[in-house]
Amino acid sequence: MRVFKFGGASVKDAEGVQNLIKVLQKVGHADTIIIVSAMGKMTNALEAVVENYLNKNSEFGDSLELIKTYHFRILEDLFNNIQHPVFEKVTSLISDLETMLKRNKSARYDYVYDQTVSYGELISTTIVSEYLSEKGYANTLLDARDVIKTNDHYRDATVDWEKTQQLIGNKAIKKGLTITQGFIGSDSNNFTTTLGREGSDYTAGIFAYCTNATSVTIWKDVPGVLNGDPRVFQNTELLSQISYEEAIELAFYGASVIHPKTLQPLQRKEIPLFVKSFVNPKNEGTSVRKGQSLVPHMPCFIVKKNQILLSLSSLDFSFIVEENISEIFSLFHQYHLKVDLIQNSAISFSVCLDDKFHNFDQLLVHLKAKFRVRYEKNVSLFTIRHFTSNAIEFLEDNMDILLKQSTKETYQMVAKQ
Numbered sequence: 131m132r133v134f135k136f137g138g139a140s141v142k143d144a145e146g147v148q149n150l151i152k153v154l155q156k157v158g159h160a161d162t163i164i165i166v167s168a169m170g171k172m173t174n175a176l177e178a179v180v181e182n183y184l185n186k187n188s189e190f191g192d193s194l195e196l197i198k199t200y201h202f203r204i205l206e207d208l209f210n211n212i213q214h215p216v217f218e219k220v221t222s223l224i225s226d227l228e229t230m231l232k233r234n235k236s237a238r239y240d241y242v243y244d245q246t247v248s249y250g251e252l253i254s255t256t257i258v259s260e261y262l263s264e265k266g267y268a269n270t271l272l273d274a275r276d277v278i279k280t281n282d283h284y285r286d287a288t289v290d291w292e293k294t295q296q297l298i299g300n301k302a303i304k305k306g307l308t309i310t311q312g313f314i315g316s317d318s319n320n321f322t323t324t325l326g327r328e329g330s331d332y333t334a335g336i337f338a339y340c341t342n343a344t345s346v347t348i349w350k351d352v353p354g355v356l357n358g359d360p361r362v363f364q365n366t367e368l369l370s371q372i373s374y375e376e377a378i379e380l381a382f383y384g385a386s387v388i389h390p391k392t393l394q395p396l397q398r399k400e401i402p403l404f405v406k407s408f409v410n411p412k413n414e415g416t417s418v419r420k421g422q423s424l425v426p427h428m429p430c431f432i433v434k435k436n437q438i439l440l441s442l443s444s445l446d447f448s449f450i451v452e453e454n455i456s457e458i459f460s461l462f463h464q465y466h467l468k469v470d471l472i473q474n475s476a477i478s479f480s481v482c483l484d485d486k487f488h489n490f491d492q493l494l495v496h497l498k499a500k501f502r503v504r505y506e507k508n509v510s511l512f513t514i515r516h517f518t519s520n521a522i523e524f525l526e527d528n529m530d531i532l533l534k535q536s537t538k539e540t541y542q543m544v545a546k547q
């Protein structure tokens with residue numbers, strides 16, 4: 131079995147879906163599980179539906195209409211025959227979504243979010259599966275929620291590996307071509323859950339682990355993993371081979387080309403991960419596998435935007451000791467703030483935080499009761515793996531630096547955006 135993942139950018143329009151077939155023609159499609167994300171920016175568009183719905187905004191209807199028109203445009207471009215059953219299937223998914231929202235009584239944002247946003251993947255996989263069938267590629271459409279079981283931590287669900295392994299092993303994967311959704315799963319009450327934004331890569335890792343796949347390929351709009359995000363840095367270069375450990379480090383520091391959770395299941399079974407271009411599928415791209423840490427060996431630049439730099443000191447200038455630190459961390463955990471960098475001295479403690487769930491202001495109330503608190507929002511965290519003095523000089527040029535830190539292999543700096 132091989133696992134392929136096509137992200138939102140690769141299926142953002144009809145041409146993208148047609149290109150997916152071209153990729154399969156070039157690289158083969160026997161015994162392949164294809165994980166597909168929501169088309170284009172549909173997850174963001176569905177997030178807007180959730181906001182409008184819960185806040186009872188007048189834009190609610192328009193935001194839902196946008197989801198319909200986006201997908202119908204793609205359908206019309208792909209299928210000449212308006213009688214094709216796919217039109218009915220997508221219409222019925224959208225009316226399921228409308229009915230679900232009408233009947234819903236919960237005001238819990240995270241729960242409503244997962245029940246809604248998952249439609250992006252449900253619709254995209256329906257379209258891709260029908261289009262493949264239409265073009266003669268027999269395939270099975272699998273509902274990922276029937277096999278990926280999680281806890282009920284909506285928007286950031288944790289996989290129940292035992293149940294998932296059992297379900298995938300038992301029934302899910304037939305020989306041939308299987309299409310399924312990235313990003314989504316279900317809890318023990320069969321409510322839909324999601325694995326965190328950009329979680330489709332992780333789904334690919336889960337399926338690969340549970341089927342003992344020979345490889346995973348994620349198809350991207352870039353030639354592979356580069357030594358920096360090409361949207362941010364100029365003259366980036368392709369990394370041809372990366373070890374699992376190094377890739378985990380790069381993803382952890384924020385190289386958004388691979389979702390950080392994807393690598394661990396692959397590493398455990400030494401399943402190679404390829405990151406390749408969906409435009410030039412025959413090109414080598416990057417392979418993540420056991421072996422040399424980084425080929426070619428060079429500095430890698432990573433930036434994480436919209437972070438918060440928080441500094442705490444004790445109200446009476448006493449030391450910040452283990453007890454305080456453990457209390458601070460349990461608050462971070464409680465409010466789901468991710469800690470990206472830590473620096474502490476005798477009387478102060480600084481961290482760079484990622485507030486994915488917008489809980490920082492609630493956290494502040496607790497912290498202010500016990501500590502002197504300073505913070506700066508909207509800062510960027512820059513990381514250079516395998517830094518050189520030239521690389522640091524290049525990065526620091528024209529930056530308003532708030533904090534820096536380096537270890538043997540990793541240089542980090544927090545700067546104003």
Ligand code: ADP
Binds near residue numbers: 352385386
């Ligand atoms: P997907 O369509 O699979 O969701 P993403 O948009 O999430 O794809 O990821 C691809 C993008 O990741 C690229 O267009 C690129 O801008 C960005 N990116 C960030 N860091 C890197 C990196 N180190 N190498 C390549 N691309 C990167």
Ligand code: ASP
Binds near residue numbers: 137138250327328330
């Ligand atoms: N569609 C989801 C997102 O945009 C998952 C993914 O694309 O990986 O976050």
Ligand code: MG
Binds near residue numbers: 137138328
């Ligand atoms: Mg993505």
